Structures are given as C-alpha cells and as structure tokens.
Amino acid sequence: MNKQANHSPELVEKAVHTIQMLAVDGVEKAKSGHPGTPMALAGIAFEIFTRHLRYDPLDPAWPDRDRFILSCGHASMLLYSMLHLAGYDLPMEQLKQFRQFGSRTPGHPESHLTPGVETTTGPLGQGIAAAVGIASSIRMLGARFNQVAPVSTARVFGIASDGDLMEGVSAEAASLAGHLKLDNLIFFYDDNKITIDGKTDLAFSEDVGRRYEAYGWHVQRIDGHNQEQIREALDEAVTLEGRPKLIIARTHIGIGSPNKQDTAKAHGEPLGEEEVKLTKQAIGWPLEPTFLVPDEVRAIFKQRAEQGKLAHDAWKKEVDKLQKAGGEKAALYERLMKRAVPENLLEELVKVAPAKDAATRAHSGVIEQRVAALVPSLVGGSADLNPSTKTYIEDSPAVVAGKFGGRNIHFGIREHAMGAFVNGVASSDGFIPFGSTFLIFSDYMRASIRIAALTHLQSLFVFTHDSIYLGEDGPTHQPVEQLWALRLIPNLDVVRPCDALECAGAWAHALGRKDGPTAFALTRQKVANIPREEGFDPKVMLRGAYTLADAKEPTLVIVATGSEVEVAVAAKKILDADGQRVRVVSALCWEQFRREDESYRDEVLPKGVQRVVLEVGVTYPWLAVVGEQGLVIGHDDFGSSAPDKVLQKEFGFTPEAVAERIRKHIAGERTAPVAKKKSESAAAKKSESAAPAAKKSEGASAAKKSEGAAPKKRKS
C-alpha cells in the first residue's frame, strides 16, 4: 500500500507546518524540551507516515504494521504529534501535558507507556540499534510463514541524529544490519550540522555516507526540506533490495525560526514566546489558537488511517488462510504470537537437569535445548562466544543474510548492539530473545539492559564466567561488582543457579517473567550437584531463595548463591561438627525473594538467628542481610590471574577457610589484623577501602593477595 496520496504542495506545506507548530507549542507549554529537531524533521515524518508507513491506529499492536523508530528520542514532540495526527489513542490533551507528571508524553518516548511508540529511545544510539533487532524479527517471522501466507512483511522506518551515529552502539548495529542485508530497514540521518556544543564539526568530521557504504548499506543524499527529494529517496529505498538503506538528509534545525534556525539554541530549550511569535509570522501561521490542526490536514491522516485499516484487513485474511491451512505451521504461528510457554515448564526442565557435576553454563546449555524444544519463541545468540556460553540452539541453523529461518544469531563481538537487538526483538512479536556473553561484559551493554527493565521487555541476558573463578583470564575478565550492579537495576532479575536443578529453576523463572528482563549468572568452572532433602519441591526455587540444607532449630543461617552454595554446604558439615546447627539457604534470585511475602521470608531467614552471607563478589549490599557488624564472606577487590582452585585457596574461600572465618566471627574476633599493617600496599589499601565490611569479609585474603600480586606503585 505505497499508493501515493498526491496532495497539493500547498496542502503538504500546511501539514508540515502543522506538525512543526504542534511541536513548538508543546515544548513552549511545557517550558522544556527540544523544538528545533521536530521542526527540521516534520517534512520527512510527513512523507513517511502518509506515503509509506502502514499502520492501523485502532490496533497499535497489529503484528505486521510497519514500524517508525525515532532514534533521536529528544525530538519526542515530533513523534507525539505524528501519533496524534495519525489517530492513535493520544488525544490533544496529552500533547498539552508534554513532560508533565503522569502523562503519556514523557520527555523521551517510552514504549510501555504510549500507544504507537515502538521502542524506548533517548539514550542515543539505542533506537537505531533496536531497529536492527525489530527488522530482523520481522524477517525471522516471515521466514517461518510467508511461503504459506505473507503474514510478516513489515518495514522499519526511522530517523537518527548525529548523536545516534556517533555512538558506538549504532556502529555495531549498523555493521550487523549490513551483514544481514536487512533491506526492510530504512533510516534517515538528520544531518543538521548542529550539536549541543555548537557545530558538529567540533568533533565529527567523518564521511558518514562512506562509512555506511562500508557496512554494506545503500546510501542516498538529499535536501531534507525538499518534499520531492524526500519522496524520490523513499520510493527508491522501499523498492531497492538486498541492503539496508540510509538516507542522509541535510536539514536545518529550527527551520523557520528567524533567530534560532541553524543554532544550538534551537536544540534543547523552548523557542521562547517572542521567537514563537516571530516564527509563526515568518511561516504565515496563526498565532492563535495554539495546537492548531486544520481540518484538511486531519483529513490527510484520516484517509491514511483508512488505507491502513484496509491493509490490516487484508493481512487478517492472510492469517486466516494460514490458520485454515492448519497443521504445524498454523499451530506454530499461534504459539509464537502468544509467546506461549508451557504451564509445566519447570517440571519438564527438572526432568532433563543433568545428574553429573558440571559448570552451570554447561547445565544451562543442556536445559536451554529443552526450553527451545518446548518454547518455539526462544531465539538468540552470543557475542562470538558460543563455545564458552553454551547457548547455541543445536537443532536449528543460524540466521544469515537472506535466510532468517534459523533460531541462532551471530552477533559478533558487539555486546552493546546485541543488547539493543535483543530488546528490539522483545518489543516485536513472536519471539523471546536472549543474548549471551561473559558477565564482565554486561558493563558493555548496561544501557540496553536498563532499557529492557524500564520498558518491561522479556529480554534474556545469559552471562557466564560469573566470578573470579573464571581463573587465568585475570582481573580484566573477573566480575566482582557486576552481580550487585545488575541487581540494583529496577525491574531486572538476576538468577545465579548453584547446580543443574537450579539451572532448570532459573530458566523457568526467566521464561515465566513476561514483564521484565532476566540476567543469568553462570559459572565457567565445574560445580557439584547438591542433593536435595526428601520431598523437595522444585517449585520452591521460584520463590528466589529457599532452605537447601537444614538443621533442627538452626543456630546459624548461611545464605549463599551460585558456585558458593556447594562451599556453604561443605562448611555447614564442618560447623555442625563443632556443635553448630547450620541452615544453608540458596539465593537463586534475591530480587524474587524480596518480593515474597514477609511470612515466607521470615520462615527462610528466622528473625533472631545469626546469618552469614557467602558470595565471591562485593560484599556491601549483603550487609543489609547480616547487619553492619555481620559477616559477609566475599571479595571487595579485583581478582587475580590464576587457576580457580588456587584463587579459592589464596583468597580463603575453601570450605575449611570459610568455616574458620565463621568460627572466628562467632567468637567475635577480627580476621584481618594483617590488612592494617599493609596499608602501604595498594591492594591492602583497596581491601581497607571496603572496611568495615572488608575487614571482616576478606581482609586476610586480600592481605595475602597483596603479598602475591601487589600492584607496583605508578610513577606518580
């Protein structure tokens, strides 16, 4: 339905002015926002929405709608104005509530909040990178069904700014899009030569077009204010096959504003009452009423919405055809569109939990294969670490250019783009996506993980090599603060299974969680499968933390996670022999446990019973569980390059050492007098920097380390 409503140049100009002035009035009323870019992009947005974009405002969730992604989210008033005109459930009242508490028109677009907003943008580069994931998911759905009936044929249109293209995440994503030859991806680059600091050439003088050609994109260059050129470029872009397309549109920020056009002043603040007046006069627009939408302009979008409705109906017929055809395809389509997960998933996964001792990354890999069999929506890949993260779906090929039928995606060494890509797939239809890498590299993709959490996306992030025990790769690769740094992101769950059974629990937790992302933390090294007590009900794992090994009227509770649970159980045996009665609590997902009702939490962690926490990472937040004077056995310093068993011994994390540290703590002794003496050494300094926690939790081991790998003082 690219049929072109050929409107008169006068009417088009009036429509463009309408969009521009809605943005200007919205920003002015909010006394906050970005007017210049919506003004500059109005003409482009108009052509996209009225000549190409296929949408049905009455059903924003229509799976085969074309997508529009405003990667420069700060220009949000452009998007809100377009969605309002297009007929989405975004009444004028909302445009007047721009940037106000409780409105659906926040400063930057949030996809969970506003109908028609496809993905959350604002942090630059995230939009265009997510768009690569969205375009891919459309292709992946199409590859499964279009031969029977063309049910997934949508295109992704978008606009990116200088900032979007300067960000590394967009560079990673653009390279991947070129590699996958995503010809359903069409982006405009708003080349306005202006940034917050002034002219872009203060810092940006590369040849963007040539760079995108190097990525394998088709590149056009146009005047972004010449409707004819915009139309021609779009017509070529939508027809040309085999490559993603970039249209470099030279624009003028704040166009029409006599005093602010082409200046940074038009970027991030209202034009100001006087300048608004001058601007409206300059373009011949009535000063009153504000938020004016001429009827003939409304009519254009009404007509477009009707075309969209027709396309939507035609699509429904194709879906009927698919369903009537019946068989596997029809069943698969239904399951995909529901992102169906079997009720008894946990039960099914527990059955395949390997009985042998192995790394939790290996257990997870085995269980993931079963998940893939039971949940056809599961797709994903790694950032070039398949042999390490064990996430490759075995009975399916990888997605390659032109062949999107596979369930595996080779993201390349591009963690940040992987995160945004996964979010894009999660915000589309049909799939539950995962991305995998080492836990340390969650730092490379943190901005995307946060957007998944903010936007309630079911994005799965599978992180392996989850502690210093990855060993010889050393401190640059050994996570110590990452577990807690992730747990602190609102609405993100971190699951750190201790053995095969808990890997089943972890996957069941993540697949059951529809309104937010889950991050897995899995070991590189082998861990023991821990025997459960008689009558153990696997469902208890879904409560986040539970009693794994108990004692009658416990005198001490050790809370441990992941690879440390095995150690806690061994330490329990030693301490029980002392006459203690130790309970070991495995905390698979602390966020979930904190969501449980108080009675369950008190049942697992009885008030008044002494607690110790064991996790080989930073200790401070765990003090919440044991109190400021309590004992957290962890590691408040960077790791060291050595075999994992050596690290366990050197840092004092063997069952014997752990039991001894607990004994000493109970006896009220300090375990780290050493650390004080060594305050010369940087390592010791760091160990003290974690005081008081560190003093009790790892002083001695850190001091030992300071003897070992004490960093040389720098020249300074």
Place this chain on the structure above:
Amino acid sequence: MNKQANHSPELVEKAVHTIQMLAVDGVEKAKSGHPGTPMALAGIAFEIFTRHLRYDPLDPAWPDRDRFILSCGHASMLLYSMLHLAGYDLPMEQLKQFRQFGSRTPGHPESHLTPGVETTTGPLGQGIAAAVGIASSIRMLGARFNQVAPVSTARVFGIASDGDLMEGVSAEAASLAGHLKLDNLIFFYDDNKITIDGKTDLAFSEDVGRRYEAYGWHVQRIDGHNQEQIREALDEAVTLEGRPKLIIARTHIGIGSPNKQDTAKAHGEPLGEEEVKLTKQAIGWPLEPTFLVPDEVRAIFKQRAEQGKLAHDAWKKEVDKLQKAGGEKAALYERLMKRAVPENLLEELVKVAPAKDAATRAHSGVIEQRVAALVPSLVGGSADLNPSTKTYIEDSPAVVAGKFGGRNIHFGIREHAMGAFVNGVASSDGFIPFGSTFLIFSDYMRASIRIAALTHLQSLFVFTHDSIYLGEDGPTHQPVEQLWALRLIPNLDVVRPCDALECAGAWAHALGRKDGPTAFALTRQKVANIPREEGFDPKVMLRGAYTLADAKEPTLVIVATGSEVEVAVAAKKILDADGQRVRVVSALCWEQFRREDESYRDEVLPKGVQRVVLEVGVTYPWLAVVGEQGLVIGHDDFGSSAPDKVLQKEFGFTPEAVAERIRKHIAGERTAPVAKKKSESAAAKKSESAAPAAKKSEGASAAKKSEGAAPKKRKS
C-alpha cells in the same frame, strides 16, 4: 632513530620463531591462554620493536618513549615475550609463571603490574581507544614545549584484532582520531578471518579499510607474514603526515601449526603437547629446551636497547635545554611532569566557593576554573554537553587537529571512547584528565571506568544531572541505581557534594587521589548553600562524611548525600520541634568514610543511636547503615518525566514528607499499605520488588506514582 638494523632474512626468521615459540611454550606451561595470535603477530611485533619503536628498557617511564599497545590483550604472551626480549624487568621466570597467582604476567596485560605495559587491555576495543588518548596527550605536551625543545615527539604503535574493531568503543575512538588527524598513531589490524565462533564472516563482512578511510585514516593492506611488506608499510606510515594510519595485515592465526593454523582451535587454548612438537618440527625449531632464546636473537634486541638508550640521552639534553631556557616554560614543564597539585588546594578552592545558591554542577564549574588555574595538568572535555556539565576550561581553547595547545577536548557524543581516552591520557605523562557527561551515561562508559579503577589511574569522571531531579527529560535520563552501581566498583570513589563548599571538597578529594579514579555526581537543579557551624574546618570534608548539623546527645542521625542534605537539614528542624535531637551527617564520599578509622566512624555515627539514610536513588545497599528493619528514604523504581519540584512532592521527598516518614518509622508504623493493594500495577509491583526496603522507604510514593504514571501492560 628509525635507522634500520638490516638483519639477514635467516636471522629475522629465527627471531620471529623465537617470539612465536616463547608464546607457545608460555601458554603450554600455563595450560591456558591464546597461542595462535602471538604466533600470527610475531613478525609484525618484531619489525615494530626492532626498527621503529623507541624505548629504553632501563627506564620504562621515559616520558618520550614510543608506546606499543596490544589492543588484543588476550595475545598477552606476545607482549610479555617482546618485553622480555627487549630487556624490560620481566625475567624468563615471569614468562614461565604466565597466568599464575602473583606473577607479573597475568592473562591480560595490566599496566600497573608489568613494566613496559602501557595500558590495560583485554576487554576488546579499550586498547585502541586508550591509544587515541595517549597519542593526543603526547601531542598536547608537545604543543606546549616542542618549539623550545622537542621533548614530546613519541609515536603510538599498536595492534588490534577483529574483536577490537567490531566493538563500538573503537569505532567512536577511530572517528575521533581521524577528526584530530593524529598522525602519531599507527595501528595494525590483525585480519585473520577467525573468531571464537569460527570464521569472522559469520558476523563481520564490512569493508574495514573503507570504514577507516571514511574516518579520515590512511589505510594500507599487506600480507602480515611478509617482513618486506611489513617494513615498507611501517616506513610509509611513520613518514606520512596528517592522518592516523591503519595497516590491514592479512595473517594466519596459529601459523606454523600443521593442524590448527587458520582454525578457531588455535585461538583460546594451548596447542597441546603433540601439536607443539609438530609445530616446532614444521618450522625447524628444537623441541628442547623450551623457552629458547638464541644468543644472536638476544643480540638484536640488545643492540636496539642501546639505540634506545642513545635516544633517551639525546632527549635528556633537550629537557636540559628546556630547563636552562628557564622561565614559564621550564616551570610549567616541571609542574606538568609532576602532575603537581598545591598542598593548600582545598583552602584555595574554599575561597572561591560561590556564596549564592545554585546547582552543584554550576558551583563545580566555578571551582574547576580555579583548579585549572592552580593545576596546569588539568585537561578534559565533555561528550557534547559543555553547556550542561559546565566543565569547559574558560581561559583555554579547545584541542583541534594540528593545534593541541588547548586544555579542552570535544569528545563528541562518544561517552565510551571518552572514558578510554581519559584513561589513555592518565596513563601517559603530564596531565590529569577529566571527561564529563550526564550520570545516566556512566552506563555507556562503565567498562572504561572499571579499567581506570583496576589500573590505579587518576581519571576524573564528572557526571551531572545526578538524580530524578533532572526532571522533564524523564526516566530514560534519570539515574536511580547509578550512584551505587559506581560505588561498588573497587578503587573508584564517588563524590556527591551537597553545596558549593562541598564542591570544593570534592575537587580537592579527586585531585589528591593519585592512585585511582573519582566520579563526581552533581545536580542539574539549584540547591541551597548550607550554613556550617562555628569553627567548621573544611578539611573534615576529606574524611568522606561528617556532622554538618548537630544536636546535643542526638537521638537520631540522618545520613544524606548531595541534593538531599538540604532536605535533611530542613527535616531536622521539623523533627527537633517534635522534641527529637537530630544530627545530620553529610556523606560526600562514602568510600572515603569507610576507609577512615573506626574511632572517627563511631564519632560521626555513634553506636546505638538510631539512623536514617536519605538519598533519592536505590536504597538496598544503604540498609547496611540502618539495618534490615531500618529506614532508608530513597527511590527503588525508575523516575518520571516532570519538573523536579513536582517529582519531589509526588514521590514524598519534601522536608515535611521526609519528616513524616521518619516520625511514622520511629512510631514503628508501616507507611505503605497502599502498595500491596496495587499489586496489579506494574509500578506497584516494582515498588514491591524492592521490599522490604521499598515498603519502608518509598511504598507510599511509589503507589502514588502508580496512580500517576502507571505503565500500560504490554500486549503479552
């Protein structure tokens, strides 16, 4: 000193084999590591070290040494082998201790640990991005003195892998390097067509050379195993001016290994005893002894070291000339090389602390100007946010291509490259660098911040817009977990000043901290300057936390940070009126406070006196201070787009609301029954997800929010 020792092809081959086999033997002995890449790059490294690299192994800190950066840090055995042969203090014993506890040869190179290692690499892309900072700092030093005497003329040579060039951080940095026309930057791209998953074309099919040309780099393409081609390419690269240079070297990973060459198996694991044997036989190398270095090969490097010594001596003469010339230049040079900071810096900064109420970003900007006047080493810039972060050094121009005399750097919208660039400058000589952006975007550069902390670099990260109070930009830009996520990074200090005076304290803290990075958290919104009590000694601010407003025999201590201190002081007045005796403790730098001795900590936070913490961010780690049942008034959910005063009211952070929440807590009441009822709403769910902390800390406000901006449920 690019004079070419013309060695016979046979001798060169023997030297290359020596390097290759040292790496092979080192990995084999460690039973862990990456042999294939060192084997492939040995020929290139040999030509760099013996024909161009200017170094004096007896003084690894010689400021004008050429730098060698191995961006693909996993090939560390190549670097260690080269440093050993070059004569650095890295004896054979250390090569035999590769990847063992306490050695100077960890899995990935760490610059604070090993002489001759210029920057810490391993996390891909960090090395080449830091190299851009190093090359710039050499130019910046040269621009200040070379006209008097050429004291800063060094070049930066390096090698990057596929992974380095796929990472966004390297794309950002390469674009910036091209923009700055850094012709003292010469990198090889190890184009071996192999990654962990297999062939690079699984995910990487772009035209790298063309991309770098688009960035403005000079690009050559060679056979990486043809010494003649390597020499010619290097000769051209070192002579060509006006552009950074990329030499794309087609190599064969694991070259010489009969069964593993050109396979992923040569990448990340030892060749194995049998394959080592076959390889040594294939290249005609004795099986015994291992770690063999023929005398004639040692002789080559001995000769090179002597040339280096001569160059070093010649440089010393230039420095003498500079010093003899005397005057400002000589004085400046001395201060820069010492990175001199006045003893009385705090005193000086306190003098200029503005008396008027303003945003701490504004106060910080004023104080930074004074720092710049007193500390000539201070240089830096922002990621295109100068008008917002207020960090531009006013009396100095910006660095531009060909003109490096300025102290300001326009990083562009490239936070990650900015972080790595800052680290590069900090690991060079002369400068104390800062990079600034919004606190939320610390997520974009977290991997670089971590390397600064691990490597003990004095990198300064100035983050503004440090809470939900940035207001209308909304949740995508409002940090809530970032403060604690940063505090958890070992050896990173976070300073969050409450007013002008504490901004002086923050800068004094950061400038005084030579062995690690400091992150500033500054407000966008105006805050009040808080009157200090009689006889207040500013030095107390350097202890991290101190009593700001006191009461006789306090019954309650409120610990607050940054913009919340003003609110705590106002709440104190209300509660004092109730008959409470409230002390307010301002926690400018919690990490520092935890390093203070116990007696000071007990003096500020007396045992047995009830505590409350107030910080508008995630609450959980603060429970360490107040105990699991204690009260932390914070925000465990994403923010909302609205003016800051509205958010303060809606979320219950006004002095009155805070006082009321404290009253209720003291009365032992629960403040958030509401939140439970609303468990349907995602917002409320999230507010519960922070339970128990949340229930007490922000339930009511979150519930209020859930009425306001309750996110629509997704289709799923």
